[in-house]
Amino acid sequence: MKRVCCAVTTYNPSLDDIKNIYSKKDLFDLIIIYDNSECEIRELSKLEDEPKIKLFSNKNNDGLSLAFNFMFSYAIDNNFKFVYLLDQDSRILIDELEELKKIIISDNDVNIAIYGPYIEYKHIKKNSYTR
Template identity: 30%
Template sequence: MKIAACVILYYPKEDDLQNISTYLPKVEKLYVYDNTENKTLKSYFKESNPKIMYFSDLENKGVSTRLNQACNQAITDGFDFLLTMDQDSSFTEENLVKYLIAIQNYPNIESVAQFGLEYDPDDKKANDNEIVAEEDYELITSASIINLKNYIKIGNFDENLFIDGVDFDYCFASLQKGLKCIRFKNIFFNHSLGIKVKRGSFKTFYLLKKEKYLCAPIRIYYLVRNTLYLEKKYGAIFPEYIAKLKKRNNSSINTNLNYSSNIFEYFNYKRKAISDFKNNRMGKYQD
């Protein structure tokens, strides 16, 4: 199995860069796409490992464009599969080895668009006796392994989305082509769920404090706008999947609104997201 990996950086911290070492030994090539806008890490990566190819144009081009660049580069370089990683994600060596073995042993691999895993904020170990392959069309980008032969059939990641929903769109596009998305249950990777806070909500006048994971305010814009976009694109084709996606995303949006320390900023992003969707303003957020 000839496999490369890619990771998309955005103002990475040292811990984010260290995450790379958890999967680099198991791939033949790593494509690093840096969306940081005001500095480059070219010298850092030049000295780190000859497996690494680093790309930076000092622009934030989001997730979908970078994934398309990585897939096309991997195809050009003769790879069959591409592991896609977020900068805040990592593996234990044991779990990554089990993941790769599970893919190698999967029957009819040519029918699969991509593989994925369960994620956990801690280094949870896999149990060999409980590993199950299931069809799942809600695989997230991080730790997915794309079958590059089928990437050509499916087409590009949708660059209208920029970030948020890029992964689900690819799952739905795969399903449209009659291809499977497979998640291996009970194999885990470490993945950040957002910013962990303990505070009260707007609904309880901020009196009852709970631990919640919140995202940056700008992500509310993309969540709202892109959920509307995916509903328009796939709602009539996959109503059950879209209903489930809307329910989860709306829950996340409401949690962020209710537990935000600046609720008006979140509401403003939500309002602009709806307006931009109605006016067909997609891609990167514009003031």
């Protein structure tokens, strides 16, 4: 079985953001959270008790690139084949994540490095092109 984790960066997440992250725990083998907040977020710290969630923080705003590199290294070191990359405010339905996961796991093309959903913005008219 191909192991799949989710890597999430946070910075002063709201309670709704934390609940959103927590709601996805059963979809992944592990959720890795890298918190860039400069102080402890009590509700986020409570997630450390969850076996499928790993929380890391330096109590410093290390930025996205350091957080991404750390989470990718952690995923590789722990034998994860795929990493979903999300931010604290990513709002994706669980059904959509499950569908994307099925596609990714069933695809055996080793030349594909990045998968992503098709995003349709309802506020942009169809057949319009914006730069």
